[in-house]
Amino acid sequence: MNFQNSKIKNFLTKLSMQKLAIIGCGIMGSAILEALLREKVFPPSRISAIDADEKKLAKLKKKFGVKVAKNATEAVEKADVILLAVKPQNLASVCQNWKTEKLVISILAGAPIANLQKATGSQKIARAMPNTPAKIGAGISGWFASKNVSKTEKILVRKILASFGKEVELRNEKMLNTVTAISGSGPAYFFVFAEALEKVARKFGLGKLAPIFVRQTFLGAAKLAEAAKISFSELRKNVTSKGGTTEAALKVFEKKKFGKIVEIAAKAAKKRSEKLKN
Numbered sequence: 001m002n003f004q005n006s007k008i009k010n011f012l013t014k015l016s017m018q019k020l021a022i023i024g025c026g027i028m029g030s031a032i033l034e035a036l037l038r039e040k041v042f043p044p045s046r047i048s049a050i051d052a053d054e055k056k057l058a059k060l061k062k063k064f065g066v067k068v069a070k071n072a073t074e075a076v077e078k079a080d081v082i083l084l085a086v087k088p089q090n091l092a093s094v095c096q097n098w099k100t101e102k103l104v105i106s107i108l109a110g111a112p113i114a115n116l117q118k119a120t121g122s123q124k125i126a127r128a129m130p131n132t133p134a135k136i137g138a139g140i141s142g143w144f145a146s147k148n149v150s151k152t153e154k155i156l157v158r159k160i161l162a163s164f165g166k167e168v169e170l171r172n173e174k175m176l177n178t179v180t181a182i183s184g185s186g187p188a189y190f191f192v193f194a195e196a197l198e199k200v201a202r203k204f205g206l207g208k209l210a211p212i213f214v215r216q217t218f219l220g221a222a223k224l225a226e227a228a229k230i231s232f233s234e235l236r237k238n239v240t241s242k243g244g245t246t247e248a249a250l251k252v253f254e255k256k257k258f259g260k261i262v263e264i265a266a267k268a269a270k271k272r273s274e275k276l277k278n
Contacts, residue, residue, distance in 0.1 A: 110276020
């Protein structure tokens with residue numbers, strides 16, 4: 001969506017006058033809070049933060065100037081939009097003292113809309129799955145909204161999610177389990193490969209230089225993939241010369257069924273997401 005369109009910009013300006021409650025200020029909650037302020041989606045005075053860690057809240061208040069609510073009930077009562085960013089297993093306990101009819105945006109893995117509606121009382125639920133690169137504004141969020149969420153409320157959801165990366169509205173809620181397994185957990189797959197590559201680099205004699213070469217290789221590959229706009233298959237072929245070093249390595253991956261290992265791992269993550277019905 002083009003947020004630069006004048007009508008949409010005017011509309012979003014009005015939306016920014018609404019009040020947002022962020023319930024849960026862990027890694028993702030804090031990252032989203034910072035992104036919303038950086039992109040000026042909401043001013044600090046319009047954001048209330050709530051977390052079990054009072055010291056963390058004090059730091060957020062001092063650093064960003066946001067308001068700090070005494071409890072979730074107070075935050076929800078004063079807000080127009082609620083962002084749920086608590087641990088999935090804490091959903092019931094966090095929502096036990098309040099109910100609302102307002103728009104609720106949830107980033108809880110595995111918590112289906114039906115359960116979120118029951119826990120919060122709201123029929124207007126937008127369920128999203130971001131990932132940790134959101135911390136640097138490079139995340140991606142797949143999301144799906146209940147039928148009660150209006151078109152104008154969806155624009156706000158898009159704006160909030162776009163503040164820390166790309167956002168994609170999904171065709172159905174079940175796709176969120178796949179998104180969780182691919183992009184939600186995906187950064188860890190890259191990190192475990194990078195970790196293995198670094199160990200090999202050290203073993204082969206690069207020593208302290210190993211992480212430098214591995215990091216830049218991953219960064220460069222990602223930037224190349226973004227700029228080239230061609231398939232990953234074509235990118236791989238462009239690096240692979242017949243009879244060369246890359247081909248020798250890739251033949252080992254193929255022999256060891258690397259693709260199948262990735263499929264099995266992602267399937268396990270997806271299956272776990274489907275079972276996390278809070």
